[in-house]
Amino acid sequence: xxxxxxxxxxxSSLPLAVVLVVSFLAPLVVVAIFSVxxxxxxxxxxxxxxxxxxxxxxxxxxxxxLWSLGMALVSTVILLVVCWPxxxxxxxxxxxxxxxxxxxxxxxxxxxxxxxxxGWVLTLMKGGLIEGHIRAWTGVGFDSPLYGVxxxxxxxxxxxxxxxxxxxAQGIAMVPDDTRQxxxxxxxxxxxxxWQIEVPLAAPGIVVGSLLSFVLAAGALAExxxxxxxxxxxxxxxxxxxxxxxxxxxxxxxxxxxLIVIIGGLALFGVSxxxxxxxxxxxx
Amino acid sequence: xxxxxxxxxxxxxxxFGDFTALxxxxxxxxxxxxxxxxxxxGSGKSTLIRLLVGMDELTEGSIWLRDGRIDETPANLRPxxxxxxxxxxxxxxxxxxxxxxxxxxxxxxxAARRARAEELLDLLRLPRSYYDKRISQCSGGxxxxxxxxxxxxxxxxxxxFDEPLSALDYRLRKTLEKELKDLHARTGKTFVYITHSLExxxxxxxxxxxxxxxxxxxxxxxxxxxxxxxSRFVAEFMGEVNLFGLRAxxxxxxxxxxxxxxxxxxxxxxxPGGHGLLMVRPEYVRFAGGERAFDFTLTGTLHGExxxxxxxxxxxxxxxxxxxxxxxxxxxxxxxxxxxxxxGFDSAVTHFIREAT
Numbered sequence: 001x002x003x004x005x006x007x008x009x010x011x012s013s014l015p016l017a018v019v020l021v022v023s024f025l026a027p028l029v030v031v032a033i034f035s036v037x038x039x040x041x042x043x044x045x046x047x048x049x050x051x052x053x054x055x056x057x058x059x060x061x062x063x064x065x066l067w068s069l070g071m072a073l074v075s076t077v078i079l080l081v082v083c084w085p086x087x088x089x090x091x092x093x094x095x096x097x098x099x100x101x102x103x104x105x106x107x108x109x110x111x112x113x114x115x116x117x118x119g120w121v122l123t124l125m126k127g128g129l130i131e132g133h134i135r136a137w138t139g140v141g142f143d144s145p146l147y148g149v150x151x152x153x154x155x156x157x158x159x160x161x162x163x164x165x166x167x168x169a170q171g172i173a174m175v176p177d178d179t180r181q182x183x184x185x186x187x188x189x190x191x192x193x194x195w196q197i198e199v200p201l202a203a204p205g206i207v208v209g210s211l212l213s214f215v216l217a218a219g220a221l222a223e224x225x226x227x228x229x230x231x232x233x234x235x236x237x238x239x240x241x242x243x244x245x246x247x248x249x250x251x252x253x254x255x256x257x258x259l260i261v262i263i264g265g266l267a268l269f270g271v272s273x274x275x276x277x278x279x280x281x282x283x284x
Numbered sequence: 285x286x287x288x289x290x291x292x293x294x295x296x297x298x299x300f301g302d303f304t305a306l307x308x309x310x311x312x313x314x315x316x317x318x319x320x321x322x323x324x325x326g327s328g329k330s331t332l333i334r335l336l337v338g339m340d341e342l343t344e345g346s347i348w349l350r351d352g353r354i355d356e357t358p359a360n361l362r363p364x365x366x367x368x369x370x371x372x373x374x375x376x377x378x379x380x381x382x383x384x385x386x387x388x389x390x391x392x393x394x395a396a397r398r399a400r401a402e403e404l405l406d407l408l409r410l411p412r413s414y415y416d417k418r419i420s421q422c423s424g425g426x427x428x429x430x431x432x433x434x435x436x437x438x439x440x441x442x443x444x445f446d447e448p449l450s451a452l453d454y455r456l457r458k459t460l461e462k463e464l465k466d467l468h469a470r471t472g473k474t475f476v477y478i479t480h481s482l483e484x485x486x487x488x489x490x491x492x493x494x495x496x497x498x499x500x501x502x503x504x505x506x507x508x509x510x511x512x513x514x515s516r517f518v519a520e521f522m523g524e525v526n527l528f529g530l531r532a533x534x535x536x537x538x539x540x541x542x543x544x545x546x547x548x549x550x551x552x553x554x555x556p557g558g559h560g561l562l563m564v565r566p567e568y569v570r571f572a573g574g575e576r577a578f579d580f581t582l583t584g585t586l587h588g589e590x591x592x593x594x595x596x597x598x599x600x601x602x603x604x605x606x607x608x609x610x611x612x613x614x615x616x617x618x619x620x621x622x623x624x625x626x627x628g629f630d631s632a633v634t635h636f637i638r639e640a641t
Contacts, residue, residue, distance in 0.1 A: 181339055182372035184360045186386040186438050196385075200376045 028260075032254035042220035042249060052254030061238055061255060068235040069262070071149065071224075072217035075156035079164040079213050080206070082157070087168035092177075098169075098252075105162050113159055117226040120155065121146060147229035156213075163212040171205015172198070204274040211270045215263050235259055289576070290315040290474055291336075291442060297344035298331050305331040307498040308345065313442070313476060318468045320477040320485040322521070323495030332495070333446050336476065337366045349441060365440035369447045371431040373419045379405075379430050380415035386438035404433040407470070409463075422573035424491055425456050432464075436471065445477040449484065456581050461487045482522045486510065493516050512635050516561060519637065522607045524566045530582075530636070542604030548580045553636045560638040566597065567635035568609040571617055571625060580627025582607070586623050600625060 036048040039055070056062060090098045101238050108116070123129040126144040135141035144152050182219035183197045184190075199206065230237070235255060242252035288314035298306040305328045313319050323329045334340040336347065338359030347355040354362055365386075373382055383401040392400075402412050408429040414422070422430060428448060435443055445464075449457045465488045468475050479485055485492045486506045493503040494517070502514045512521040516527060532538050536556040538545055543562070553559065562580070572581060584602035591597075596616055598609040609627060611617060619625055 176370070176372065178368050178370045178372035179374055181359075182366075182368055183374070185337055185339070185366055185386070186434070187360050187389045188385075189360060192389060197374060201374075204378075 031253045031256050031260075034249050035257045037250040037253075039250055040248045052248075052250045053258075055251055056254060056258065061235070064233045064235045064238045065255075065258065066264075067232045068218050068220075068259075070154050071156060071232075071234075072214050072220075074213045075153050075160065075217050076164075076210050078153070078157050079161060080168075080210065083161065083164045083168050083209070084172075087165055087172050088163075090169040091173040102166075105165060109162060114222055114226065116159070117155060117222055121226060124151070128236070146227060147231050149228070152224050152228040152232070155227040156217045156220060159220070159223065160213040160216050163216060164209040167205045167209035167212065168202070169205070171202035171209070174205065175201040186262055207270045207274045211267055215267060218263055219259065289313060290350065291476075292348040293336075294346050294348070295345045296335065296347065297578055298328075298330075298335060298340070299343045306335075306342075306497055309499060311493065311500070311503070313474065315474055316472055317490045318465065318475045318477065318488055319491050319493070320479060320489035321493045321495055322479055322482050322485045324480060324521075326497075327495040328498040329480075330446065333366070333444055333476075333478050336442075337364060337444055338362050363441040364444060364445040365438045365442075367431050367435050367448045368447060369450060371448065372429055373427060373431055373434070375419050377419070378415070379410075379417045379419065379422065382419065382430055383437050384431045385434060398417050399610050400437060402431070404436055406446070408467070424452055425460060427450070428460055432467065436473075440473070442474045442476055445475065447479050450479070450481075457481045457484070464488055482509070486522075494521060513563065513637065515637060519561075519563050519635075524610070526564050526566065526569065526607050527561045527637075528564075528604060529559070530554060530562045532556050540580075542602060543580045544582060546577065546579050546581075549631055551631060551634070551636050553638050558638060563635045563637055564633060565627050566608040567595075569607070569609040569627050569629050571609070571611075572628045573626075576628075579631040581626060581628035581635075583624060583626045586617075586619050586621050586625050588621065589617075600627060 030044070032213065033044050035052055036050050037046050037049050037052070038043065038049045051261070086101075090101060091100070094101065122129070124144055124146050125131070127135075131141055131144060179197055180193055183193045188196065219236050221234045221240065224230060224232060224234040224237060236259075239252050239255045239259070242248045242255060246252070291311070291313040293311040296306055296309040297304065297309075309332065321332065330353070331340070335342050336353070338351055338357065340356075342355055345355075346353055349363070365593050368410055374385065377385070380398070380401050383404055384397040387397040387400060398415075399587050401415060405414060410426060410429050414426070414430075419427065419430070431448065449460055452460065461484055464475075464477075468488070477485070477488065481490070482494075486509075489506055491503065492506055492509050494501045494509065496517050502509060502518050504512075509518065513522070519525045519527060520544050528540055528543050530538060530540050530543075530551065532551075532554050534557050538549065538551060538554060540562075551562065564580075570576075570578065572578065581612070582599040582602050582604070584607060586598060587601040587606065588599040589596060590599075595612055598611070598617060600607045600609060607627065617625075
């Protein structure tokens with residue numbers, strides 16, 4: 001009976017396993033092999049020479065990577081600071097209003113990211129919604145905040161807010177009210193309650209939210225293209241260019257591999273540090 | 285104002301919208317006593333302890349600790365501390381870190397903290413090896429002790445307890461009740477305990493306050509609450525009790541609709557023209573037989589017999605309702621259900637609750 005169960009279990013997991021291997025693992029393996037091929041080849045049957053990784057350093061692609069990672073880091077930190085009070089309110093203070101807020105935030109995801117970003121361009125550009133109106137009324141105009149690094153970070157914060165907000169609210173909901181009150185009763189100040197009780201107990205939510213928004217922001221390119229006007233180049237932009245205009249698949253693959261290894265390593269490290277089951281609502 | 289009291293409440297009122305949870309409460313708690321506030325759910329006892337600890341603000345009145353008014357002091361600056369019903373241990377810290385939490389907040393040196401934590405583990409009879417254990421590895425009773433140790437580490441003027449034993453099973457609860465009483469004696473601290481179980485209160489407390497609908501019905505030592513309750517509410521709160529209506533006419537003659545009263549029997553506190561309830565606990569009611577004559581007697585039919593372990597409880601149906609009698613197992617009554625029995629008791633074992641005329 002036991003062996004039959006096992007056989008049936010293996011059998012029923014087969015379709016999904018096949019789909020995963022074919023659609024997820026195979027392309028990854030192809031990319032990994034392409035990344036060690038000589039420049040500008042379109043076949044996997046060449047002699048590996050790792051030249052693409054040399055190009056990454058020689059031709060300054062590492063700068064794009066650093067920009068992407070840096071902006072992702074800054075936007076993640078900003079998101080944490082901005083979302084903490086809001087998530088706190090959603091988890092503990094707002095009652096029915098939490099649902100309204102959730103629906104409002106989720107609704108924004110129904111509109112394509114590019115369209116929302118172009119909406120910001122129309123709002124913020126010189127002669128756009130804001131500057132145009134102010135100039136028409138007062139006669140005094142000002143420079144557009146578009147096309148710089150700060151506006152890219154703003155775009156990242158704006159686009160990835162839901163990915164921080166909801167996990168964080170989940171995490172904060174896991175902090176029992178009693179532990180907070182007990183710490184306060186034992187003489188802790190509000191800051192001490194925050195750092196010694198709330199942050200550690202909400203850690204799974206903080207880690208999941210931070211990982212999601214960092215990973216997504218590090219691989220983002222629409223914000224730097226549309227809002228940033230390519231003031232700085234994101235690594236995802238370089239990857240796209242290498243595969244399309246550059247017709248250099250090995251370079252694109254190498255850049256992808258570098259990004260995958262860094263982000264994958266970070267994700268594994270983060271996930272290993274927290275109890276993910278806790279936030280998924282399962283008991284250990 | 286009694287200045288010898290450690291904690292004093294004067295006219296404490298707490299309103300939630302239109303609902304008045306506390307209706308002007310006065311209370312004096314003496315230093316070093318084990319004071320228990322008992323009441324059914326909704327009586328306002330939880331509201332009261334939240335005010336005492338500082339987790340809520342009062343609507344009117346004042347709270348004084350020694351000579352200082354504390355009701356406007358935030359909870360983290362009050363020299364008092366509470367053991368929560370949920371215990372509220374910090375799950376991300378070890379037993380040792382939990383106990384040392386208040387000491388760490390005061391920036392005590394790590395070595396001194398550790399020494400104090402180990403002292404407290406000893407005091408609560410937890411092995412010192414528990415210092416490095418995680419909270420999730422401790423049993424219910426052990427967690428209880430850790431929570432107590434943490435509260436004692438804070439070294440509060442008053443230690444509050446919000447029904448910390450209510451979630452435990454019966455046997456563990458009984459053990460911990462005694463341990464708590466013992467701990468009170470050894471530490472000499474002032475304990476203020478909240479519970480819905482008067483039985484629990486009886487075991488541990490020096491004094492008990494019975495709470496009903498936002499006010500204190502009676503504040504007295506445990507014995508007095510049991511033997512001389514001031515109202516039907518208090519009498520019935522402590523388990524089984526038999527109450528019989530009594531009145532005295534203007535000449536002082538005592539009459540009852542149910543009880544047969546021996547001529548010349550006097551009842552304390554029953555003045556001519558007054559009326560009230562005569563209380564007798566089930567264990568004081570006797571079955572009549574032989575020559576023995578009782579001050580009060582009545583007859584009824586034996587309705588039921590229930591074994592309570594060491595005692596047996598009988599229910600006797602009378603014209604005045606069900607009367608409960610308890611006997612030790614060896615004094616078991618030789619009668620079967622439906623049989624006519626006569627029961628009686630003397631004035632000395634009764635307590636008269638006077639009712640306003």
